[in-house]
Amino acid sequence: MVTCSVLRCTNPGSAFTVGSQRLVPGYHEAYVCAEHKALIEAGAPWDMEGNLVLMGMDLAPILANWRARPSVGSEGFTLTLEIAGQIKPVEVFLMPSEARTLSSFIDAANSDGGVCA
Numbered sequence: 442m443v444t445c446s447v448l449r450c451t452n453p454g455s456a457f458t459v460g461s462q463r464l465v466p467g468y469h470e471a472y473v474c475a476e477h478k479a480l481i482e483a484g485a486p487w488d489m490e491g492n493l494v495l496m497g498m499d500l501a502p503i504l505a506n507w508r509a510r511p512s513v514g515s516e517g518f519t520l521t522l523e524i525a526g527q528i529k530p531v532e533v534f535l536m537p538s539e540a541r542t543l544s545s546f547i548d549a550a551n552s553d554g555g556v557c558a
């Protein structure tokens with residue numbers, strides 16, 4: 442018998458689910474239990490690590506707010522990330538090459554049938 446692929450869930454994996462994002466190589470499909478399948482279909486965020494499905498507290502925390510401040514000195518900018526459930530925001534300095542990589546992810550997400558479609 443197959444067990445649900447959601448981390449720590451021991452229910453039988455009676456339903457089949459397929460990830461819709463093709464940017465990442467590796468597994469995109471898993472057997473999940475009826476409850477998790479319902480959550481996924483209701484729009485709950487989920488991800489996969491190897492062939493394990495991550496949801497809820499096992500998923501990276503949701504970004505609540507963010508802002509960017511250009512640097513006065515070096516080329517680049519400071520990115521401030523406010524994470525849901527955390528009081529202290531995280532700040533990172535992005536070099537231009539990292540900013541370009543980040544931008545390519547955002548471009549891909551935009552062209553994925555977003556608001557302008």
Ligand SMILES: [Zn+2]
Binds near residue numbers: 451473475476477
């Ligand atoms: Zn489950």
